Amino acid sequence: MSDEEGSEEYLFKIVIIGDSAVGKSNLLSRYARDEFNAHSKTTIGVEFQTQCLKIDGKEIKAQIWDTAGQERFRAVTSAYYRGAFGALLVYDISRRTTFDSVSRWLDELNSHCDSTVARMLVGNKSDLENIREVTSEEGKTLAEAEGLFFIETSARDSTNVRTAFEIVIREIYNNVSRKVLHSDSYKAELTLNRVSLANDDSSKQTQNTYSCCSR
Numbered sequence: 178m179s180d181e182e183g184s185e186e187y188l189f190k191i192v193i194i195g196d197s198a199v200g201k202s203n204l205l206s207r208y209a210r211d212e213f214n215a216h217s218k219t220t221i222g223v224e225f226q227t228q229c230l231k232i233d234g235k236e237i238k239a240q241i242w243d244t245a246g247q248e249r250f251r252a253v254t255s256a257y258y259r260g261a262f263g264a265l266l267v268y269d270i271s272r273r274t275t276f277d278s279v280s281r282w283l284d285e286l287n288s289h290c291d292s293t294v295a296r297m298l299v300g301n302k303s304d305l306e307n308i309r310e311v312t313s314e315e316g317k318t319l320a321e322a323e324g325l326f327f328i329e330t331s332a333r334d335s336t337n338v339r340t341a342f343e344i345v346i347r348e349i350y351n352n353v354s355r356k357v358l359h360s361d362s363y364k365a366e367l368t369l370n371r372v373s374l375a376n377d378d379s380s381k382q383t384q385n386t387y388s389c390c391s392r
Contacts, residue, residue: 186236189349190260191295191342193243194282195267196275200301203332204267205243208342213333230343232350239346255289263295263345270300270329273310276319283323295345295352297326304331 193201202224206212209226225242244257266282268275279298286296298320300311313329320327326344330337 186238187350187353188238188240189262189346191239191241191263191265191345191349192257192261193241193265193267194286195299196269196278196282199267199269199272199275200332201243201265201267204265204299204301204330204338204341205241207332207335207338209241211335215333228342230346232347233354235350237346237350239342241342258286258289261290261294262349263297264290265297265299265341265345266325267299267301268311268316269302269305270311270316271302271305271308276300276311276315279319293352295326295349296324297328297341297345298323299341300327300329302331302333303329303336304333 193205195201202217203213205224205226206214206217209228224244225240228239228241230237230239242257242261264286266279266286268279270276283296286294298316300313300316316329317327319325326348328337328341328344330341332338
């Protein structure tokens, strides 16, 4: 359906990044299909799921990409990040090494994407409280220092999974809407908001080329 037919629809690409085995694939499968596999294998290459939801009566199509965190698969990164509007940067609360890698993943994200991409730090596996190695306060402190949103999740028991994705999607939508409606003040507002379009020159694209959410 096109704009001429009276409907506004949006397609947002969101990427999930972080070290191997932090639960990226299970976060996606829990959100997209309400499934969890305790024995899921390492993702090789790229997989994605598409979710449709409505915000303010408008169809939002979120295309969520998941790729391997292992070094030998990093060749896919340029294409993986291209066109991303948002990113979930995931670590495992029970493995400090995955938290220590966050700065490297942020560097990679920043090198491939505009700094206005919606970014959320996700401390996954909150169900493993008894073997936690990274405190919630450490996660919050890092997120505040880097200008990220922060949440702790559990793909196993569903805690905060939908919330994590939908906060990112709504913030992207809010800023797309703001850009379209208030384009004259858009750049000024960027200084007050963490989340926005991946590319400042895409206002025409926003209005004309986002694909329909078919049913």
